[in-house]
Amino acid sequence: MALPTEPIGSIPRPQWLLEGVQAFAEGRITKGELDRLYEEAVGETIARFEETASPVITDGEQRKPSFATYPIEGSEELAPDGITITFQDGHIRQLPRLTSGPFRYRTYAGAYLEAARAHAHRPLKQAVISASALSLLYPQEEINDYPREAFLDDLVSEAEADIRSALTAGAHCVQVDFTEGRLAIKLDPSKRLLDDFVALNNRVLERFSPTERERLGVHTCPGGDRDSTHSADVDYAELLPSLFELEACNFYVQLASERDRGRVLRLIAEHLRPEQTVFVGVTDPIDPRVETPEEVCERVLEAAEHIPPSQLGTTDDCGFAPFGDDTSTARETAFAKIRSRVAGTELASRELGEKSR
Numbered sequence: 001m002a003l004p005t006e007p008i009g010s011i012p013r014p015q016w017l018l019e020g021v022q023a024f025a026e027g028r029i030t031k032g033e034l035d036r037l038y039e040e041a042v043g044e045t046i047a048r049f050e051e052t053a054s055p056v057i058t059d060g061e062q063r064k065p066s067f068a069t070y071p072i073e074g075s076e077e078l079a080p081d082g083i084t085i086t087f088q089d090g091h092i093r094q095l096p097r098l099t100s101g102p103f104r105y106r107t108y109a110g111a112y113l114e115a116a117r118a119h120a121h122r123p124l125k126q127a128v129i130s131a132s133a134l135s136l137l138y139p140q141e142e143i144n145d146y147p148r149e150a151f152l153d154d155l156v157s158e159a160e161a162d163i164r165s166a167l168t169a170g171a172h173c174v175q176v177d178f179t180e181g182r183l184a185i186k187l188d189p190s191k192r193l194l195d196d197f198v199a200l201n202n203r204v205l206e207r208f209s210p211t212e213r214e215r216l217g218v219h220t221c222p223g224g225d226r227d228s229t230h231s232a233d234v235d236y237a238e239l240l241p242s243l244f245e246l247e248a249c250n251f252y253v254q255l256a257s258e259r260d261r262g263r264v265l266r267l268i269a270e271h272l273r274p275e276q277t278v279f280v281g282v283t284d285p286i287d288p289r290v291e292t293p294e295e296v297c298e299r300v301l302e303a304a305e306h307i308p309p310s311q312l313g314t315t316d317d318c319g320f321a322p323f324g325d326d327t328s329t330a331r332e333t334a335f336a337k338i339r340s341r342v343a344g345t346e347l348a349s350r351e352l353g354e355k356s357r
Helices: 015-025 031-051 109-116 131-135 149-168 181-187 192-205 261-271 293-304 333-355
Strands: 084-086 092-094 123-130 173-177 215-222 251-252 277-283 312-317
Touching: 015 031, 031 109, 031 333, 109 123, 109 149, 123 149, 131 149, 131 192, 149 173, 149 192, 173 251, 181 192, 251 293, 251 312, 261 277, 261 293, 277 293, 277 333, 293 312, 293 333, 312 333
Parallel strands: 123 173, 173 215, 215 251, 251 277, 277 312
Antiparallel strands: 084 092
């Protein structure tokens, strides 16, 4: 028995890349020089990823400014004063605000994958941002000559094109980042916003065939940025029933940092559909301590007490640097945690295999 194991996506950028991004912003280097730095960072990250023995890898999102805004970076139809998201330590991330239509992506995720394939020798995973997250760009007051419904129609089409670009580029799987799930409940305890988010994301997912959806997944976590979260205080019981209503076959669920993992696992087992696989988080990117393979193994075996091994996989709770400027986690720590995840999952696979004989 070999349980699948996959990363979420991002890896902290090398310091020299962060310095290069700053130098470009200040006009001290050219776009061509910055692109060469990105290429070097992608190559180095993939090489380091493959050294961990992870069966599925990513490019570490080295080229993305953030996991959320990569499709719209550089768009002229945006203002900087959009919705703010407050993290528990008090720091804030602010989304831009859409000022006019039609809404279009400037970058599709498939472009990142095509660039990464030149360096990779293992299957590549690609993360994309959810339509529900980008729906927050539209302001409360309707935009003249561009009603909200027209925006949502354009958004669904663009989100579909984003996923298809990655599939066409040869992605092993495509992960939709839905980190705003628990946040939606915090913003609107009635859950109407969450219901709207699920319905919108399903408008995208339902455009794919059942065979294509076998390669699609959804990631949920309470946000992870600068060693803080934005919605870890929201009870998972409020989200999980709705989460598994999403029309995807794979779910990547933050779990290692939960105080009562057993309770969450029971909830997952209650709502997981037969055609779905859940990848449970077994390493916590916010915790600077590196988990041992034995600890990871214990967490996997705990999950297997509730979830059939045929529907079980492992992952990291979150990306290690979803925003490009996040330096709270050391690059070495990220790769060490990935190595433990891979080794611990292998240990658990052996134990489960022996039990099934």
